[in-house]
Amino acid sequence: MDEKKERIISATKELIVQYGFKKTTMDEIAAKARMGKSTMYYYFKNKEDIFAEIVRIDSDLFRQKLIDAIQAAYSPQDKIMQYVRTRMLHLKELSNYYKTLTNEYLDHYFFIEKVREDFYSFENKILSDLINEGIQxxxxxxxxxxxxxHMIAIAIKGLEYPLFIQKEQDLERDSKQMMEIIFKGIEVRA
Amino acid sequence: MDEKKERIISATKELIVQYGFKKTTMDEIAAKARMGKSTMYYYFKNKEDIFAEIVRIDSDLFRQKLIDAIQAAYSPQDKIMQYVRTRMLHLKELSNYYKTLTNEYLDHYFFIEKVREDFYSFENKILSDLINEGIQxxxxxxxxxxxxxHMIAIAIKGLEYPLFIQKEQDLERDSKQMMEIIFKGIEVRA
DNA sequence: TTTCGACCATAAAACGGATTTGGTCGAGGA
DNA sequence: TCCTCGACCAAATCCGTTTTATGGTCGAAA
Known part of the structure; x- marks a missing residue:
């Protein structure tokens, strides 16, 4: 049944937000999901598998949000701008929500790398298409x-930096100004 | 005497490169510097003080190298380009040389923050002057x-990223391309 | 097909004694 | 007065051991 999976996922999310992934135990998850610990192994291969599923879901939502943002804009500049803007704001939200995970960032879980790579090729595809559209x-x-x-990706990395060191910055303003400069650098001159 | 300080510094540097700062003991430094451990306390307040001095010296060398790079160039664009290029290459060298320290990056030493902040205002001053020069x-x-x-600083952060995650990248090429785009974004149009 | 209690191997924490380490001090040398 | 160092100390770290917690399995039963 899918509702059970849902219970496990949502219980895990709550616990992760509070304690982080490593500190959250299977017993706790089972208690919160109101089922025997063993039962969870019927729905998930192991603990990491639960985590992987959560990441996968969140990642899909993230992508969808980005696609929506692009479709709501018209000019290529606006599309790229909204892409970057939405990306930064959502990332900020995420990093705030999963604050506890930031501490565990060092011991990286292998499947996160997979998601990250997938996301990068998704991003690469989107940006390539938009640039191409602009040229056409x-x-x-x-x-x-x-x-x-690649340069836009590097700029995005630089914009992300404050999130990483937990420094307060006006991401929206910075994103806007950065993209404006880059646009001027690649726009056709009148 | 200043030669003693020199001996301590250089002994410490060698040991740090090999073992990192935390793993290096005062006894080892004393042995390598050929003097009693207590003697070192005549020249330095404590272990961190030695480290702080090393960082200070390296930081000064770094700044001087950047100033030299700027003075060897002519146009404002070239000056900024050489600044960024030199910065990246030197940083790469540093991060390679002090590889052992990267692991200790988490337990950050308070005085490093001070040096970092000082460096940022140094950088800010230089870049401001160069941009201003270009406008004049x-x-x-x-x-x-x-x-x-600020945007250049963000771009630099993005360029630094591969160093941080120890990923191989052509920093020189990336720096060049990034700055070229930014320059096009701020240059006067023909 | 789904649920779970009993169970296991191993990983992590707790512990405590031995050792190391950063740092002090006062005596003594130039 | 400037400099050097051995003896010493308190606190931190190490390290082997024991205890506890934890992820995961299995077979029974619903």
């Missing part, structure tokens, strides 16, 4: 798309 | 200098 529309000057995308 | 020479369009400097 004679808005951006023809250029090496891979390079431009 | 009618090379860059008049703009909010603080914003532009």
């Amino acid at each position: 529309q004679n808005i951006f000057t023809p250029c090496d798309i891979d390079v431009v995308v | 020479q009618n090379i860059f369009t008049p703009c909010d200098i603080d914003v532009v400097v």
Whole structure:
């Protein structure tokens, strides 16, 4: 039954938010999900599998949110801008929600790497398409798309930095200003 | 006598490179510096003080190297480009040399923060001056200098990222391409 | 097919004694 | 007065051992 999986997932999420992944025990999850510990092993291969599922779900929601943001905008610039903006704000939300995980960041779980890589190719695809679209529309000057995308990715990494060191910054403003400069750098000149 | 301080510093550096700061003991330093352990306390307040001095010296060398790089270039663009390039390459060298320290990165020593902050204001000053110079020479369009400097700083953070996660990247190429885009974004249009 | 209690191997914590380590002090040398 | 160091100390760290907690299995039963 799928409702059981749901119970396990949501119990785990609550506990993770409070204690982090490593500190959360299977016994606690079972108690919160109101079922025997063994039962959970009928639905999930192991503890990491639960975590992986959570990450997968959140990751899918994230992607969908980004796609929506792009579709709500018109010009290529606006699409990219909204992409970056939405990405930063959502990431901030996430990093706030899963604050406890930041501490465990060092002992990285292998499957996170997989998700991360998948996300990067998703992002790469999206940005490439948008840049290309801009070039087709004679808005951006023809250029090496891979390079431009790579530069945007680097800029995004720089924008992410404050999140990482838990420093308060106006991500929305910074994102906007950064993208404006980059756009001026790749737009067709009048 | 200053030669003694020198001996202590250099002994400590060698040991740090090999074992890291925490694993290096005062006894080992004393042995390598060929003097009694107590003697070292005549020259330095404590173990951290030695470390702080090393960081200070390296930091000064770093700054000087950056200043030299700037002075060897002519146009504001070239100066900024050489600044960023030199910064990245030196940082890479440093992070390679003090590899052992990367592991201790988490337990951050308070005085490192001080050095870091000082460096940031040094960097801010330099970049501000260069942008301003470019505006005076009618090379860059008049703009909010603080914003532009902040964006360059963010871009630098993004460029630094591969160093942090120990991922191999062509820093020199990336720096160049990133700055080229930013320059196009702030240059006066023909 | 689904649930669970009993059970297991191992990992993590708790412990406590031995050792190491950063740092002090006063005596003594130049 | 400047400098050096051996003897010493309190606190931190190490390390082997025991205890406890934890992730995961299995077979019975619903």
